[in-house]
Amino acid sequence: MNDSALLANYSRAPVRFVAGEGCYLIDERGRRYLDAIAGIAVCALGHAHPGIAEAVARQAKTLVHASNLYYHEPSGELAGELTRRSGFARAFFCNSGTEANEAAIKLARKAAYRRGESERTTILAFSGGFHGRTLGALAATANPEYKVGFEPLPAGFAWAPFNDVAALDAAIDERTAACIVEPVQGESGVHPASAEFLAELRRLCSERGALLIFDEVQCGMGRLGNLFAFESVGVRPDLVTMAKALGNGLPIGAMLVDGALADALQPGDHGSTFGGSPVSAAAALAHLQIRDELDLDRHVRSVGEYAFAQLSMLAQGFPAHFEAPRGRGLLLGLPVREPYRAAELAGEAREQGLLLGVGGGNTLRLAPPLIVTAAEIDRIIETIGIVAAGMGVLAAK
Numbered sequence: 044m045n046d047s048a049l050l051a052n053y054s055r056a057p058v059r060f061v062a063g064e065g066c067y068l069i070d071e072r073g074r075r076y077l078d079a080i081a082g083i084a085v086c087a088l089g090h091a092h093p094g095i096a097e098a099v100a101r102q103a104k105t106l107v108h109a110s111n112l113y114y115h116e117p118s119g120e121l122a123g124e125l126t127r128r129s130g131f132a133r134a135f136f137c138n139s140g141t142e143a144n145e146a147a148i149k150l151a152r153k154a155a156y157r158r159g160e161s162e163r164t165t166i167l168a169f170s171g172g173f174h175g176r177t178l179g180a181l182a183a184t185a186n187p188e189y190k191v192g193f194e195p196l197p198a199g200f201a202w203a204p205f206n207d208v209a210a211l212d213a214a215i216d217e218r219t220a221a222c223i224v225e226p227v228q229g230e231s232g233v234h235p236a237s238a239e240f241l242a243e244l245r246r247l248c249s250e251r252g253a254l255l256i257f258d259e260v261q262c263g264m265g266r267l268g269n270l271f272a273f274e275s276v277g278v279r280p281d282l283v284t285m286a287k288a289l290g291n292g293l294p295i296g297a298m299l300v301d302g303a304l305a306d307a308l309q310p311g312d313h314g315s316t317f318g319g320s321p322v323s324a325a326a327a328l329a330h331l332q333i334r335d336e337l338d339l340d341r342h343v344r345s346v347g348e349y350a351f352a353q354l355s356m357l358a359q360g361f362p363a364h365f366e367a368p369r370g371r372g373l374l375l376g377l378p379v380r381e382p383y384r385a386a387e388l389a390g391e392a393r394e395q396g397l398l399l400g401v402g403g404g405n406t407l408r409l410a411p412p413l414i415v416t417a418a419e420i421d422r423i424i425e426t427i428g429i430v431a432a433g434m435g436v437l438a439a440k
């Protein structure tokens with residue numbers, strides 16, 4: 044492996060993938076790995092989906108880039124599809140999740156400014172939340188580990204404890220421009236927001252003139268069993284950010300905005316050279332069409348329930364290794380008990396041909412392609428069991 048010219052900012056696993064097919068990645072020796080993390084919740088339709096490949100190839104042969112100086116069909120059509128399906132009024136496109144959140148933060152502040160409330164600048168985020176690596180999104184991210192050495196970060200961010208309904212009252216005030224929350228936290232180790240927490244957050248935002256931003260970058264695009272996470276949790280935000288699975292592997296992010304905010308950003312206020320580029324937008328359009336044909340939401344709900352039940356049984360079978368699972372749909376976390384380490388278990392699983400994610404708080408994270416079958420779930424569970432058994436029972440410290 045010749046990675047010496049790549050910046051050393053990732054701890055890459057010692058494996059080289061050369062191809063993908065459905066729920067599998069294939070290394071240079073032809074070994075197939077069942078992918079239970081899908082490029083970190085990206086390849087919802089699996090790897091190298093022929094419908095996505097065809098849409099990308101067709102678009103690449105027609106128009107790859109024109110910039111946002113001009114209208115082009117793919118991004119216009121995609122905005123139409125996303126707004127029609129969500130009931131939001133407008134879409135802005137960028138290239139990644141962190142950029143979608145930057146756009147939402149900027150829009151929230153500008154909307155307040157346009158209303159004459161220039162003091163209303165605070166972005167309230169929550170413990171455990173992860174919103175991206177650019178400076179604004181990083182400032183919103185609560186975990187101090189991500190921030191060490193990068194200060195000073197932009198000012199005007201505050202945090203409240205996640206899922207603490209009582210703490211919201213003091214946290215949201217006349218300076219709060221927006222609250223940003225993941226309906227199901229991914230990076231923190233898969234923690235769903237409670238229904239009461241989201242309902243009270245919505246109520247207080249509306250009452251106090253703050254916008255509610257749902258960061259659906261990881262938990263959206265069907266992962267919870269509805270196209271949008273807000274549909275699964277039953278609370279409607281003012282802004283939604285998405286990325287990851289939207290282009291099924293092609294880089295594209297989006298911010299959807301409510302009608303009342305449609306004019307908050309005016310020409311020149313914000314932009315992106317590549318945002319919503321024709322090829323990425325064509326991939327996202329194909330993704331939406333294919334997921335309809337597959338009735339993917341129904342599939343995710345049933346296979347997600349099955350996976351949760353199987354993980355629960357696994358945790359019961361290995362009480363020294365695991366706690367009860369968390370999550371919803373096909374975003375699932377299996378907390379690992381000390382002295383076992385999730386990263387070590389994931390490494391062993393890779394040796395057995397299974398790719399798992401690792402989240403905060405020593406958690407195994409499962410975010411497989413949404414097309415995963417019950418038989419593949421069985422293989423995932425079986426392999427985790429084999430790996431756990433192979434580690435024996437170590438005494439907790």
Ligand SMILES: Cc1ncc(COP(=O)(O)O)c(C=O)c1O
Nearest residue numbers: 139140141173174175229260261
């Ligand atoms: C909830 C959430 N928001 C934002 C991001 C940042 O997305 P990106 O890596 O595309 O910038 C992530 C990435 O993991 C995420 O999980």
